[in-house]
Amino acid sequence: MMYKKTTFVIFNRLVKICAVIAIFTSCASYSVDFEALRKIYSQASHLWPKAEVDESINATEIGLLPAVTFPKENPYQANKHKLGEHLFHDGKLSRSKQIACATCHDHDLGWADGRKTSFGHNRQKGKRNAPTIENVAFGKEFFWDGRAQTLEQQALMPIQDPLEMNFTLPELEARLKQDRQYLTLFKAAYGSDEITAKKIAMALATYQRTLVSRRSDFDRFLLAPEQKNNKMQKIYNSAMSDKAIWGMHLFRTKAGCMNCHYGATFSDKKFHNLGLTYYKRKYQDLGRYQYTKQPEDVGKFKTPGLRGVLNTKPWMHNGFFGDLTGLLNFYNAGGVQIKKNNLDALSPKTSNLLKPLSLNNEEIAALIAFLQAISPAPAHNSAARIQ
Template sequence: MNFINKLSIALVSASILSFSVSQAASAQQTAVPLTIEQLRKLYSKPINQWPKPQLREGIEHRPLGRVPMPTFPTTNPFSVAKMRLGEKLFHDPKLSRSGQIACASCHDRDLGWGDGREKSFGHDRQTGARNSPGIENAAFRQTLFWDGRAATLEQQALMPIVDKVEMNFTLPELEQRLNANEEYKQQFKAVFGQEQITAKLIGQAIATYERTLLSRTSNFDRFLMAIEEKPGRRRDALLASLNDSALNGLHLFRTKAGCLNCHNGPTFSDEQFHNIGLTYYKRKFEDLGRYKVTKNPEDVGKFKTPSLRGVMNNKPWMHNGFFAAMDGIMNIYNAGGIPQRVDKDDPLSPKTSHLLKPLNLNQQELKDLEEFMHAITAHPARGPHYKFARE
């Protein structure tokens, strides 16, 4: 475990110990815990009949579920040929100045569509500022990047190309390079009806490919499939996809642990921005997050809620990649976030999200939550979903 992990866990432990006995007792659930048999009976029902979730005031209930098929914008409709062109561009290092870095360099299929590094490196081995997230289910994201600075996949696809640290190219130079390539000219003509290659068309092709990268079926998905089955061996087998620990983890996720406040819907993300206390304000590793985009002081230290689909494939975690062990993250949430002293005289002094409260989860409950993280993680997508890959 690296220094930052140890430091964060130490901070969390100190925060936990600071609670008085009476405060800890008040955090305990007053209801009698359900047995695993009772939980199986409750969660074997349709989703709309599951136990009522425990949500903070003002949070809309977005039920968990299976990932649907994505829709494509009318300004960039789907075609197999466009998707295959986008796939080629995604893996082609010609999109970088050096001719050595591709989109796939930081979004590797074999590494959960991330790169397994704390922070990615780019042009001349320069190190980036943030962790490279996986891109499965990117079709459903309302904004892109940890700070939400891109509104669409079409915009996002071009931004790493021109980033000085990442691919260090310019769009006019990229257009010139690809227009000198006869094979690309013919492919663009077949897809878009014109040989002239433009940055806009490059972004559309890559975005089309990325929208087809969907999570594979997880144990949680199989459990959800069981609910739709008639009684029988198949239904029983699918229900067994969640072991007892993961099932209790699901229940905790929706209730006592409060995870559903931010990690909700089929992709396990509210697509919003929150500060859990990892801003490192006025210290080494400072990152002001969403504030860099909006310039709104309320956004200092806020980062996009990541999707938890495939989460165990994407370590190290968090925007800074400082967490290689899930128990460190669990401890942070269990303590109600990293403590931050708000300076009333400093308008940029970051504030931990009001959604985070001390949870008082015991060690077995934390293990059950982690087991549920495994249950919502399938093998990384091999490539375009088969429904889009048919020629």
């Protein structure tokens, strides 16, 4: 059966197929009317060509990020943000006092950690890549498998995970109560120096909600018509190169990227199987199934947002890809196609949304140019855009 073959073998075959395709397509020279594309995409987005997506997909248009909203039960408050920032960067949240939230979510590394998979307590190696926390304010479910329903719930899980920070909440509360600085910070944030896990979670979530992407070249291009000064309008309109605009067009059409990557964050916030489950093999990861226990969720992982994507390599839930061209060729070949084995209830099945795309090298390069245009420097470590 197909599922019994290792993902590694299947992927190697796909790489060879991609290489052959590249030989025949790399010399193909497309006559792209860049002037016409720029004119089309300089219009309001409702006048753009219709996005080419699967008939089952109800995609919303890619565009500008909205303002961050905070939950009623945990509204923004400057002193709470300050406390959250201090907690986020403090190793005291781990048993060893050596691992902070910032260990795996480093500003300089796109709020990820640059590793295939993260390490935790006693240098134990985890199974999954640390996702960026940039733009988590717009998320619905958290972690690759969506096991946390709120950011407040998510904030406490790594602290208690034996592979990560290996601590307990009662021990954490007791430790922080012995720290005069924390007593002062908690009193400023909540009006009382009482320290509880709930307050810790609320402060961490408040801080993380302020980590919003900076303005990208894509954003400037979209904002060009709003510039009243003609000179500024031209500057904003030229923020995206011709190649990047072509890449955006491909992203929305031939490449089918908007089947999963749409909206302001470039994510459908759903879960899909790309064929990288390693079912019954050494690196097996059953994905969302480990949380839901629903057989149809085997091998499914959350669609990451693409803003800042060039800052967060390696990519995929297991850090499989460190090269963007290789990653796009993976999608170009249709991913790893694994069919469901009806005799095995837990055998994974690759998403029907993945299909061979027949993109040539020039088109792959244009897509990369567009991904560069939505990848500004990592988010500021401040609440400047929130207040």
